Amino acid sequence: MTRTRSRRLAAIACVPPVIALGLAARFLGAGLPADLAGGVLYAVLVYVLLTFLRPRASAWSNAAIALVLCVLVELLQLTGIPADLARAFWPVRLVLGTGFAPLDLPAYAIGSALALGADVLQGRIRDRRPTAS
Known part of the structure; x- marks a missing residue:
């Protein structure tokens, strides 16, 4: 299996559990821990989706882009645009949020860094495996 295909498969396999954890944090959690967990998982999801779309890109560039997208x-x-969109179609709230929360910014940095670390570690483990000849 090529490295590109392997990265893409690993990325797409992470999507459902990351979404499930994020929804659990959103709907089952409460307070600051749930808010921070949601921000971390949001950044991880953005990283995973970028890795699926850009499997040949470096982990560092995907992490940087994920962080920038989350901050944007x-x-x-x-602007209030996400809140207006969420009033028209409530699931938008889960993707874009509705109100600025400054504590989400460090959560995004943590999530991007965790995803980067996991991706780099997974790559090192994959590279150490003996190849079948």
């Missing part, structure tokens, strides 16, 4: 979505909340 958070800043977009200052």
